[in-house]
Amino acid sequence: MTEPVLSVRNLNIDYVGAEGEFHAVKNVSFDIAPGEFFGLAGESGCGKSTIAFAISRLHRPPALIRTGSQIMVGGRDVMELDDAELRRFRWREVAMVFQSAMNSLNPVLTIEAQFHDVLKAHGRITRAEARERAAELLKLVDIAPERLDSYPHQCSGGMRQRIVIAICLALNPKLLIMDEPTTALDVVVQREILQRIDVLRKKLGFSVLFITHDLGLMVQVSDRIGIMLEGELVELNDAQTIYRQPQHAYTKRLWASMPKLHGEQTRVEAMP
Numbered sequence: 001m002t003e004p005v006l007s008v009r010n011l012n013i014d015y016v017g018a019e020g021e022f023h024a025v026k027n028v029s030f031d032i033a034p035g036e037f038f039g040l041a042g043e044s045g046c047g048k049s050t051i052a053f054a055i056s057r058l059h060r061p062p063a064l065i066r067t068g069s070q071i072m073v074g075g076r077d078v079m080e081l082d083d084a085e086l087r088r089f090r091w092r093e094v095a096m097v098f099q100s101a102m103n104s105l106n107p108v109l110t111i112e113a114q115f116h117d118v119l120k121a122h123g124r125i126t127r128a129e130a131r132e133r134a135a136e137l138l139k140l141v142d143i144a145p146e147r148l149d150s151y152p153h154q155c156s157g158g159m160r161q162r163i164v165i166a167i168c169l170a171l172n173p174k175l176l177i178m179d180e181p182t183t184a185l186d187v188v189v190q191r192e193i194l195q196r197i198d199v200l201r202k203k204l205g206f207s208v209l210f211i212t213h214d215l216g217l218m219v220q221v222s223d224r225i226g227i228m229l230e231g232e233l234v235e236l237n238d239a240q241t242i243y244r245q246p247q248h249a250y251t252k253r254l255w256a257s258m259p260k261l262h263g264e265q266t267r268v269e270a271m272p
Ligand SMILES: Nc1ncnc2c1ncn2[C@@H]1O[C@H](COP(=O)(O)OP(=O)(O)OP(=O)(O)O)[C@@H](O)[C@H]1O
Pocket: 015, 022, 024, 042, 043, 044, 045, 046, 047, 048, 049, 050, 051, 061, 062, 063, 213
């Protein structure tokens, strides 16, 4: 079997505060294969973002990853990376699109400058080379190179989100983590962006960890889905099974709670 891009074993994460410990992630294990689109779903507060931050090593106190937890990316234990290794790891191995990422662009810098920041941090590159690479990356997300001279406020929300995704792809990461990447966007733009990601991962070969509470949207794009409840991974199945024959009572409850808006459109084949 090919080695997974990401392998999470017995992940336990606590939030440690003055009033005690809150066990936010409980013994979670899963793998993501090369090129796989993997979804993590569950209600607000079930621990999805906590897992995403831990995988990127972006977690901060009071979050504490318990001893015995293992996060392997490309065969290396993320927990054991030192600062220099961590700098290489971020963007190259794992890149993360945060919730409300479209507001994470720096408002006083042009789009070109924001690309340049990531590109130059990871090797010698001239301004002309960086501009050329940034234009190539923008093309991947269907944005004209002239936008390099724009400021974020001159771009729509959907465009800003695609720019953030292009920046995340700048150093060819093996894994793209998207934590509720499209929640603030309207449904049509959400679909467009996810379709774009899907085309890109097939073309470039990266894997995706997609996090959302919107199970309807998730089954349309994911190969496999993990369902979380109060810090535990209660079901892990392919998207078709999650949709047609959910096994766990909580997965069934999640479907029952979905607004009818998705209706029959939640079928996996509905998305080209
Ligand atoms: N800094 C923190 N200190 C204490 N508890 C926290 C902290 N951050 C998150 N938590 C708690 O950990 C649990 C998991 O939070 P997390 O953000 O991972 O959930 P989530 O499933 O991503 O939710 P959402 O979809 O709302 O982002 C929640 O109960 C939350 O209140």
